[in-house]
Amino acid sequence: MLPSIMEAIVYFVVVAAFGLIALKAKTIDFWGFVASIFIGYVILIGGGWYWFLIMLIFFVITTQFTKFKYSYKEMLGFAQEKGGVRSWPNVLANGGAAAIFSIMELRFGGGIYAVAFLGAVASATADTLATEIGLLSKREPRLIINLKKIVTAGTSGGVTLVGTLAALFASFIIGITAMIFNIITEASPIKILAIVTLGGITGSIMDSILGATIQRIGLCEKCGKITENLKHCGKLTKKLKGIGFVDNNVVNFLSTIIGALIALALFIIII
Numbered sequence: 001m002l003p004s005i006m007e008a009i010v011y012f013v014v015v016a017a018f019g020l021i022a023l024k025a026k027t028i029d030f031w032g033f034v035a036s037i038f039i040g041y042v043i044l045i046g047g048g049w050y051w052f053l054i055m056l057i058f059f060v061i062t063t064q065f066t067k068f069k070y071s072y073k074e075m076l077g078f079a080q081e082k083g084g085v086r087s088w089p090n091v092l093a094n095g096g097a098a099a100i101f102s103i104m105e106l107r108f109g110g111g112i113y114a115v116a117f118l119g120a121v122a123s124a125t126a127d128t129l130a131t132e133i134g135l136l137s138k139r140e141p142r143l144i145i146n147l148k149k150i151v152t153a154g155t156s157g158g159v160t161l162v163g164t165l166a167a168l169f170a171s172f173i174i175g176i177t178a179m180i181f182n183i184i185t186e187a188s189p190i191k192i193l194a195i196v197t198l199g200g201i202t203g204s205i206m207d208s209i210l211g212a213t214i215q216r217i218g219l220c221e222k223c224g225k226i227t228e229n230l231k232h233c234g235k236l237t238k239k240l241k242g243i244g245f246v247d248n249n250v251v252n253f254l255s256t257i258i259g260a261l262i263a264l265a266l267f268i269i270i271i
């Protein structure tokens, strides 16, 4: 059901207030702020307060872990750029699928989009935590498609034990929250917890697999650095591997969709 004008205004004020807090705390930049308002507003209108709260939990957990030991990650050279401040591509990559499922919930309803939404948010949380905690691992990461191969920290497709455990923990937190908020009434709380946790961890594993296979890797012809960024030294890099438009954000978005579909499939199988 669409909100009344009054509700729509209240929603906007709430979303903008949280957005401003995030902007002030330098967890997002201006365009990240605009994108966050858009995503938050769509989720609030489509899914309601509990959906919005779950997205907020994702945001708080991931920003805290991004800032955690930031200077150490920076020293390694693999911290998120710009002090961990996220911009719009990152916001859309992590929240886009969740917003799409919120619109579908508004349009069609019926509980299954809530499952997809939770799978997507669990994947985004799991993947972000796996990366941020994985960077702190004492042991070197191994390539997910060839575990005998050791790669440098920060390489897409590289996995660590501690990062994988963090992904499991993140998915579990989103699952527990979904249980507490009683978002899905069609299945028992324990089943919901299992579905969301498995969806999240699978999405996060898919993120590594896609990162190791289709993600674009380029060479900066100016400084010779091999990078996952499209641009380096202000110039487009030369593609060495992967699919042209598939950068880290595209991989993130795709894996949240996969996490959602896995959660949905499990829901249909075990309900």
Ligand SMILES: [Zn+2]
Pocket (backbone or CB within 6 Å): 220, 221, 222, 223, 224, 225, 232, 233
């Ligand atoms: Zn360069």
